[in-house]
Amino acid sequence: MIDSGLAQISRALADGKVSSTELTQDYLKRIAAENGDLNAYITVCEELALSQAKAADARRSKGEAGDFTGIPIAHKDLFCTQGIRTSCGSRMLDNFIAPYNATVVERFNAAGAVTLGKTNMDEFAMGSSNETSFYGPVKNPWDRSRVPGGSSGGSAAAVAARLCAGATATDTGGSIRQPASFTNITGLKPTYGRVSRWGMVAFASSLDQAGTMTQSAEDAALMLNVMAGLDTRDSTCSDVPAEDYTAALDRPLDGLKIGIPVQHFSEGLEPAVEQAIRDAIAEYEKMGATVREVSLDNSHLSVSAYYVIAPAEASANLSRYDGVRYGYRCDNPVDLEDMYKRTRSEGFGAEVKRRIMVGTYALSAGYYDAYYIKAQKIRRLIKNDFQRAFGEVDVIMGPTSPHTAFPIGSKNDDPVKMYLEDIYTIAVNLAGLPGISVPAGMVNGLPVGLQIVGRDFAEAQLLNVAHKFQQVTDWHTQAPAK
Numbered sequence: 332m333i334d335s336g337l338a339q340i341s342r343a344l345a346d347g348k349v350s351s352t353e354l355t356q357d358y359l360k361r362i363a364a365e366n367g368d369l370n371a372y373i374t375v376c377e378e379l380a381l382s383q384a385k386a387a388d389a390r391r392s393k394g395e396a397g398d399f400t401g402i403p404i405a406h407k408d409l410f411c412t413q414g415i416r417t418s419c420g421s422r423m424l425d426n427f428i429a430p431y432n433a434t435v436v437e438r439f440n441a442a443g444a445v446t447l448g449k450t451n452m453d454e455f456a457m458g459s460s461n462e463t464s465f466y467g468p469v470k471n472p473w474d475r476s477r478v479p480g481g482s483s484g485g486s487a488a489a490v491a492a493r494l495c496a497g498a499t500a501t502d503t504g505g506s507i508r509q510p511a512s513f514t515n516i517t518g519l520k521p522t523y524g525r526v527s528r529w530g531m532v533a534f535a536s537s538l539d540q541a542g543t544m545t546q547s548a549e550d551a552a553l554m555l556n557v558m559a560g561l562d563t564r565d566s567t568c569s570d571v572p573a574e575d576y577t578a579a580l581d582r583p584l585d586g587l588k589i590g591i592p593v594q595h596f597s598e599g600l601e602p603a604v605e606q607a608i609r610d611a612i613a614e615y616e617k618m619g620a621t622v623r624e625v626s627l628d629n630s631h632l633s634v635s636a637y638y639v640i641a642p643a644e645a646s647a648n649l650s651r652y653d654g655v656r657y658g659y660r661c662d663n664p665v666d667l668e669d670m671y672k673r674t675r676s677e678g679f680g681a682e683v684k685r686r687i688m689v690g691t692y693a694l695s696a697g698y699y700d701a702y703y704i705k706a707q708k709i710r711r712l713i714k715n716d717f718q719r720a721f722g723e724v725d726v727i728m729g730p731t732s733p734h735t736a737f738p739i740g741s742k743n744d745d746p747v748k749m750y751l752e753d754i755y756t757i758a759v760n761l762a763g764l765p766g767i768s769v770p771a772g773m774v775n776g777l778p779v780g781l782q783i784v785g786r787d788f789a790e791a792q793l794l795n796v797a798h799k800f801q802q803v804t805d806w807h808t809q810a811p812a813k
């Protein structure tokens with residue numbers, strides 16, 4: 332049963348074919364066997380999971396279960412979990428036991444979900460390969476010499492290797508969609524503000540958004556039903572009413588207008604990946620959709636603008652790690668300044684320090700207008716490009732990544748190469764739009780993801796468009812060899 336998708340598991344629980352306790356035990360067994368090598372989990376919560384499973388089974392026997400009661404999932408290790416370490420992939424928070432639950436975690440708990448554990452990630456969600464984690468790289472279950480993508484590499488690998496039924500994750504510049512693409516799963520980044528950020532360790536607050544990693548779009552809809560909606564503890568959380576995201580999954584796609592951005596089919600895109608994406612789009616034409624080219628004129632500026640804005644926000648957000656309040660503190664500081672310096676030098680890894688320095692520089696008097704304000708203006712132009720395109724089309728499609736998963740160690744000595752990983756995903760965050768990556772083919776045995784981008788709060792439509800593709804293809808059902 333634990334190879335099945337979340338929706339199937341939900342139905343099996345409802346039909347009494349399996350108990351949450353059985354499922355949880357099976358996942359824990361597989362995690363014990365596989366995680367030593369894959370490194371997808373930083374923390375496994377065996378005791379908590381079994382007690383939540385028992386409670387879920389009791390709730391079901393009283394006839395009080397919902398769709399999510401008893402489903403075992405994992406949380407990216409930047410969602411605060413009360414009483415459980417929340418490390419954010421950093422030495423800085425290696426000893427941090429969260430005193431409260433993030434809203435997302437709280438909502439899953441209230442729905443009766445089971446928490447199997449906390450998944451590995453790039454340090455403070457900065458990275459595209461999961462190699463910046465203090466806990467070591469995660470292996471891609473499709474080829475263990477390759478990266479699973481990042482920063483949500485642990486959640487991606489855990490779902491792909493069937494070490495949980497679904498996982499939460501976050502996406503600041505591509506961290507849900509790119510790892511989903513590399514591991515053959517479905518990754519949904521909702522509209523900025525669709526899901527509460529309260530209790531999520533902050534990286535770049537105007538870009539960070541929580542979403543889902545699952546086998547299918549139907550599974551993602553079930554997770555989003557739990558997560559989405561207003562939370563007054565996050566002032567940027569939207570009051571646009573959340574929907575029942577499963578309701579429109581089967582809507583026909585006749586007349587759907589698909590836009591293909593010319594900029595996402597140009598130099599740098601691997602030809603075999605391009606072919607897989609064009610074949611996927613042809614499937615949509617068979618379902619009655621029409622396709623036309625659109626232009627996102629400023630998309631070539633998105634990576635540069637992001638690498639000013641995200642580090643600027645990170646430098647402010649990460650100032651709280653000072654050795655005083657919580658987290659790592661250096662040994663035997665001689666005075667306050669020594670404590671600050673050594674705490675931050677020893678607690679943060681190289682990539683995090685690089686971002687803090689870039690961000691502090693970009694925000695400093697004299698450079699603020701030249702870098703930060705300029706980047707914000709580019710951000711507006713990028714948003715305008717999307718708005719113009721959505722005047723002509725309903726959704727925008729293209730590759731999630733220009734290539735398939737790359738070998739561990741092949742890019743981490745060149746930050747710019749790593750930054751270019753998010754070439755097709757970052758603009759979506761800058762514009763605050765929802766995007767989903769859907770399994771769409773294989774190249775030399777490695778997965779390819781199709782990115783679908785929608786208008787603000789069009790999650791139900793994106794899930795519908797993704798689900799219909801998954802009804803006529805079976806890429807998303809393919810799992811890596813055990």
Ligand code: GLN
Binds near residue numbers: 482503752
């Ligand atoms: N790869 C991008 C970065 O390193 C995006 C990360 C993310 O979405 N969290 O900033």
